[in-house]
Amino acid sequence: MFSGLTFAPARLPDEAEALRAEVRAFLADQMPADYWPNSDFNEGHSPEFTRRLGMRGWIGMTWPKAVGGGERTFFERYVVTEELLAAGAPVSAHWIADRQSGPLLLRFGTEEQQRRYLPGVVRGETWFSIGMSEPNTGSDLASVATKATRVKGGWRVSGTKIWTTDAHRNHYIIALVRTEGTPADRHAGLTQMVVDLKGEGVTVRPIANIAGGHDFNEVVFDECFVADADVVGEPGNGWQQVTSELGYERSGPERFLSAFRVFVEFVRAVGTAPSPEQSALIGRLASHVMTLRKMSISVAAMLQEGANPGVEAALVKSLGNDFEKMLPELVRLALPQMPPEHPFARSLAQTLMHSPSFTIRGGTREILRGVIARGLGLR
């Protein structure tokens, strides 16, 4: 039968929908004053906002109560995250810990690690970075060269991680390091460890991006000691662990909503008497968002059922990232040029300058297409 990928129809259940109004009421009340909304999950950092979200129980929503979680469904988390992004709320402080690091620790970490780290994440007070990329390791993640050497009670880690989002603000990084063999050994001998970003032997250097912002960094480990208690999972199992994160990392609403505020400001600027071309563009963009959202919810349903929809997630991310890039390109030509302080121009400029990153972070478009091609049986 059909050899392509299927996204079975799925709807958000009522108990998840019920949260929508609560999140909106919260946002109406709690959006930081003089904050310019931005739907990019990487932009917008507010410790205060993140703590308030934590107080509402909206971080670690699906996690066990034992670590402070809410034991709620993926669908409920989906509603909360999409509402936050659509409103352009500042979510970057907790985003990675909530989406990725927490689930990783719950799946592979020890009970002691879970108790030590996760309650702080749930409160919005503990933030995590992803430590995968290195100067010579980008798409080819298995070539990681940061080295950990066995010492009494733990490991000494040396090497450099790069493009580490928020390493200058976050508390911990989960670093993928080589505990055995050489980069030529590829998938074998890799291990994940929690490293204290403020600890000894760790230097964080800022890297400015093209938009003039400072989000990502270089992180240098120089003989940094990591205790055995901070090794995540079995030493040598790192590759299996990082690849298992990808279903969560790639299919969420953040993979097609990054440019959403530009769409909102476009509709506002167009007003109530749109030209036929402007109407068509609004409808076109809406037809894409509506479809991507349905596909993304279908993947959430697969995750909720415990499946591992790696290929489907790659497809949603790839299609969604292309859409996020297309959106600013299309709307800019459908209105007269605006002065830079105009809300539309401001949102457009902000998103446009961040748009190159959409198809790079979290796996490049080319890598994702390779994953899809493998899913189609082509490689």
Next chain:
Amino acid sequence: MDALVADAAERIFADHVDKPLLDCAEAGEFPQQLWQVLCEAGLHLVGTKDSGTGLADILGLLKVAGRHAVPLPLAEVWVAGFVLGGEDSDGLTVVADDGLVAAWGRRAERVLTLDGRLATEFSVESGANLAGEPRDRIRVDGASEIDLPGEMPELMATTRAALAAGALERTLELAIEYATTRSQFGRTISRFQAVQHQLAVLAGEVAAAVRACDGAIEALDATGFGTQAAAAKARVGEACGIAAEIVHQVHGAMGFTHEHTLHHFTRRLWSWRDEFGNEAFWQRRLGERLAASGADALWDFIAREG
């Protein structure tokens, strides 16, 4: 969708619809034998009052029909049966579009028009779409008034989205099959990354089209069918153009021949994306509604109806 009915339809289409049949139909010959087989299986009555099937079955079965490029006006027959309640006759009742163009009008006993007339006396001027499917302009000489369901244009647009979703799945299969068998430079062309990436894009468009179409089908028993139908026709239409371009590129010159079956699907994609409102038409419909409700209602609209 009723799985038994879908299996029966799939089996009949797979057994009977092949390239010779498609070529004959394109030459203007009504596939009488296929129609007879469908009637014997009761499939001419899908959507009618006592059939135990409804609109979701019609649209689900049209995806199956689209996968096989079935050269019969099934969308029109089934929707007409749904609207009129149905009677067990093997005479054709079809639906005409706004411009009074009807699939297989030349063979029809009756034509239902979108302004609510059931024409029993009419003259026909033969025509065809890009795929060579009969699209005949009718002139109504005698008709009775009838009550149409509220969202008839949206429903007809969705029939084309469903047909196209099925045909899109088929073009992906054809392209994968071709890429994994055709060899150049000592290996199958599926080994080339440029080809793999094109097929990955194609898979994305196909998956999006199917999901958008299913969204409209799901909305049949909820609110907001009109919105979902507009979004589906617009999104599927966009996928049609992208997909046709890619599958032809992957097939090389072979796909440009009449002998290969690919064009039965790609020419249908090019036709169906235009029929009952092209992308621009439905994008405007949707966009006008969104613009009218304003920027601050945009997300709510998508979350509620999307």
